[in-house]
Amino acid sequence: MRNMRPEAAVIFAATALFFLYFLFNPLAVLLMNSFNTGFGVGLANYISVLNNSDITLALSNSLGISLASALISTFMAFMLAYSVNCTRIAEPIKSAIRTGVLLPMLLPTITYGFAIIYSFGKQGFITRLLGREIIEIYGFNGLLMGYVIYTLPSAFLLINSAFGYMDKKFIIISKLMGDGFLRSFFNTVIRPLIGAIGGAFVMSFVLSFTDFGIPASVGGSYSVIATYLYQAMLGAIPDFNSGSVIAVLMLIPAAFGVLLLNYLERFNFHYDKLSNTELPGNSFRDIALGSASMLVVLGIMAVFLVMFITPFVKSFPYDMSFTTEFFTATLSSGGILYVFGNSLIVSIFSAVFGTIVAYGAALVNTRTNADKSLRLSTDVFSMITNTVPGMVLGLSYLVFFNGSSLKGTFAIIIICNIIHFFTTPYLMAKNSLSKLNPAWEITGELMGDKWINTIARVIVPNSASTMLDMVSYFFINSMITISAIIFLVTARTAVVTSKIKELQHFANFNEVFVLSILIFFTNISFRIISGYFNKKLSSNQ
Amino acid sequence: MLELQNISKKFDGKAVLEGISLEIQKGEIVSILGPSGSGKTTLLNIILGLTAQDEGRIIFEGRDISKVPMKDRGFNIVFQDYALFPNLNAYKNIVYGLKNKPNIISNDELEGIISFLELGPHLNKRINQLSGGQKQRVALARTLATKPGILLLDEPLSALDGVIKETIKNRIKAITREFSLTTIIVTHDPEEALTLSDKILIIENGGISQFGTPNEVIHKPGNSFVEEFIIRQLRVKRDNIYSLFGECYA
Numbered sequence: 080m081r082n083m084r085p086e087a088a089v090i091f092a093a094t095a096l097f098f099l100y101f102l103f104n105p106l107a108v109l110l111m112n113s114f115n116t117g118f119g120v121g122l123a124n125y126i127s128v129l130n131n132s133d134i135t136l137a138l139s140n141s142l143g144i145s146l147a148s149a150l151i152s153t154f155m156a157f158m159l160a161y162s163v164n165c166t167r168i169a170e171p172i173k174s175a176i177r178t179g180v181l182l183p184m185l186l187p188t189i190t191y192g193f194a195i196i197y198s199f200g201k202q203g204f205i206t207r208l209l210g211r212e213i214i215e216i217y218g219f220n221g222l223l224m225g226y227v228i229y230t231l232p233s234a235f236l237l238i239n240s241a242f243g244y245m246d247k248k249f250i251i252i253s254k255l256m257g258d259g260f261l262r263s264f265f266n267t268v269i270r271p272l273i274g275a276i277g278g279a280f281v282m283s284f285v286l287s288f289t290d291f292g293i294p295a296s297v298g299g300s301y302s303v304i305a306t307y308l309y310q311a312m313l314g315a316i317p318d319f320n321s322g323s324v325i326a327v328l329m330l331i332p333a334a335f336g337v338l339l340l341n342y343l344e345r346f347n348f349h350y351d352k353l354s355n356t357e358l359p360g361n362s363f364r365d366i367a368l369g370s371a372s373m374l375v376v377l378g379i380m381a382v383f384l385v386m387f388i389t390p391f392v393k394s395f396p397y398d399m400s401f402t403t404e405f406f407t408a409t410l411s412s413g414g415i416l417y418v419f420g421n422s423l424i425v426s427i428f429s430a431v432f433g434t435i436v437a438y439g440a441a442l443v444n445t446r447t448n449a450d451k452s453l454r455l456s457t458d459v460f461s462m463i464t465n466t467v468p469g470m471v472l473g474l475s476y477l478v479f480f481n482g483s484s485l486k487g488t489f490a491i492i493i494i495c496n497i498i499h500f501f502t503t504p505y506l507m508a509k510n511s512l513s514k515l516n517p518a519w520e521i522t523g524e525l526m527g528d529k530w531i532n533t534i535a536r537v538i539v540p541n542s543a544s545t546m547l548d549m550v551s552y553f554f555i556n557s558m559i560t561i562s563a564i565i566f567l568v569t570a571r572t573a574v575v576t577s578k579i580k581e582l583q584h585f586a587n588f589n590e591v592f593v594l595s596i597l598i599f600f601t602n603i604s605f606r607i608i609s610g611y612f613n614k615k616l617s618s619n620q
Numbered sequence: 621m622l623e624l625q626n627i628s629k630k631f632d633g634k635a636v637l638e639g640i641s642l643e644i645q646k647g648e649i650v651s652i653l654g655p656s657g658s659g660k661t662t663l664l665n666i667i668l669g670l671t672a673q674d675e676g677r678i679i680f681e682g683r684d685i686s687k688v689p690m691k692d693r694g695f696n697i698v699f700q701d702y703a704l705f706p707n708l709n710a711y712k713n714i715v716y717g718l719k720n721k722p723n724i725i726s727n728d729e730l731e732g733i734i735s736f737l738e739l740g741p742h743l744n745k746r747i748n749q750l751s752g753g754q755k756q757r758v759a760l761a762r763t764l765a766t767k768p769g770i771l772l773l774d775e776p777l778s779a780l781d782g783v784i785k786e787t788i789k790n791r792i793k794a795i796t797r798e799f800s801l802t803t804i805i806v807t808h809d810p811e812e813a814l815t816l817s818d819k820i821l822i823i824e825n826g827g828i829s830q831f832g833t834p835n836e837v838i839h840k841p842g843n844s845f846v847e848e849f850i851i852r853q854l855r856v857k858r859d860n861i862y863s864l865f866g867e868c869y870a
Contacts, residue, residue, distance in 0.1 A: 526762075536705075541707050
């Protein structure tokens with residue numbers, strides 16, 4: 080093997096230093112904090128936390144409700160993906176299912192809770208439509224509903240893409256061999272997808288377990304670990320040491336989940352050659368699954384519908400006459416536009432720099448002859464960032480950067496976002512870069528290029544559409560995140576999601592929804608624009 | 621003249637090439653022929669400078685280039701899949717190297733290469749609009765535009781359809797004559813090697829099995845490997861074709 084190109088070495092060194100300083104250091108300090116008793120190092124904090132029955136109750140509540148929502152979400156995601164991939168439901172309905180189920184991804188989770196309250200609460204929109212309150216929404220039911228809506232899109236994406244790798248010819252073969260429905264279903268659908276189904280379950284569990292926005296809005300008196308952590312750190316009496324312990328306790332199931340996800344990978348089938356096969360017709364199957372899926376999608380939309388109504392009526396739900404008064408009043412009150420501007424700044428910078436960091440790391444990993452251990456290390460960065468829940472990351476920043484000049488700046492929020500959302504864009508870049516012709520750099524070198532010239536002239540232009548997807552991912556997630564940054568914002572650097580949390584105290588729900596609408600349309604516009612450019616890029620090649 | 625002296629290479633302790641020595645004259649077409657895993661691509665990469673040999677020396681025109689890095693050897697290669705840059709059109713691919721070394725080739729010479737390869741009508745096309753043979757010619761033009769000391773071709777015909785193979789064969793021969801270029805070709809197809817080249821280097825298990833002209837290989841096979849794996853295959857092909865056309869061709 081020849082020596083590593085100097086430019087690649089620089090990129091690697093910069094990436095490694097970035098993660099060392101902004102990921103490993105804060106986590107190490109957090110861990111040390113959890114063992115620091117004030118009288119030396121010991122397990123005293125852990126013992127006192129685990130003896131606190133409030134905390135153990137919150138912990139077991141979190142475990143229980145996350146398991147329940149993961150179960151429901153995985154089942155629904157499978158049903159939706161099966162309807163989209165294994166039936167002859169009309170294409171417009173399929174595409175409505177595909178789009179509809181993903182819409183909640185454009186909204187912060189804290190909005191979910193308020194939408195649920197305004198839909199199903201005592202005076203809720205859906206409650207009034209139905210004439211009676213169907214469920215008690217504060218606490219377990221509301222949380223469960225929120226978690227399912229939150230995790231369904233991710234679970235669906237995972238299972239749906241696994242369906243794409245499944246060879247449907249086997250369904251036909253199984254039929255021809257005379258298999259009954261159950262045997263055929265198990266062997267040709269469930270078995271090839273079992274890895275993805277398991278993965279969707281684990282991912283839904285981890286997402287629910289670590290989410291902050293939903294319990295912050297609809298949790299009521301039902302305490303979960305995320306709200307407990309928030310109170311321990313930002314409540315009346317901040318307690319850094321037990322906060323650190325709770326953060327570590329939150330990290331354990333998340334870490335376990337990521338290990339489990341990696342283990343489940345090996346159950347995934349990878350057929351080399353995929354063929355598209357016509358599926359046998361079955362009107363009962365199509366009508367039943369089509370209606371059930373549309374019900375799920377319409378249900379999700381119904382929950383969010385209220386958010387677009389409330390701010391535009393005089394006094395919800397008593398006087399339903401249309402007015403733009405609240406909307407214009409909210410927008411013209413300087414504070415709202417200020418935080419919206421902050422959110423845009425944070426998201427744009429997170430998107431640009433996050434894409435640079437993730438793309439650079441993926442370049443070193445896939446397009447250099449770097450040492451195996453160097454290449455492995457960027458994979459390790461990605462795995463760790465995937466493991467650490469946003470709240471834990473934010474908390475570790477709060478502890479680590481407490482006395483530093485970064486405290487209270489936009490920079491710390493942006494860096495936190497880059498680390499928090501690193502994994503997915505990194506994997507996107509890795510996937511795309513590893514598919515490009517491995518001989519391009521050699522060809523470029525033979526034509527007199529330095530390595531970095533070939534990267535700029537050939538590799539980057541040929542992965543531009545992936546870069547656009549990466550930018551879009553960072554941007555949208557930075558717009559909607561609350562879990563990590565809730566510990567880092569100040570009055571000056573407040574973003575939309577943290578403002579929503581603040582408005583909750585004043586029961587100012589019109590403004591909450593106006594802000595949510597702003598986020599929603601910003602994200603949708605971003606999607607549409609990046610989709611347009613992506614189409615242009617792919618038609619150029 | 622290119623001279624290889626006692627070239628050896630191991631990967632993970634396993635010998636891939638052992639004691640390869642030979643001389644290639646200027647302007648010759650030499651095919652490296654062998655079954656997959658025989659080490660022929662490794663030998664090509666060692667000549668190119670992409671892979672470093674463990675032992676042995678490479679002498680090019682009297683100069684020891686054993687330790688000269690790939691970039692400075694002045695050789696160039698056309699890869700099996702051509703490695704054309706899809707973000708650039710055919711012309712921009714061809715002149716890619718001229719951005720780095722603008723004076724390497726004159727405009728007249730460049731136009732000469734383009735017209736010789738009949739690429740004029742295709743210069744503004746995107747790579748995915750070109751046929752397999754056209755891609756091959758663009759890749760050849762891109763490589764020739766850097767005026768390589770030696771032209772290396774990795775399985776140049778394997779990605780092409782039957783009819784076009786013969787055309788490209790003639791084209792490669794003509795290029796070598798036109799630019800008096802030393803050309804080294806890696807192939808696993810005996811027919812291709814024997815009909816295309818001045819000399820054939822047959823490699824088996826990392827060593828030279830035979831090095832000679834097509835005539836020598838056919839009529840004086842050096843050993844049982846050449847006899848069994850190369851001559852027999854060609855005889856089967858010949859007999860099949862004879863039986864198609866009738867005995868009068870025999």
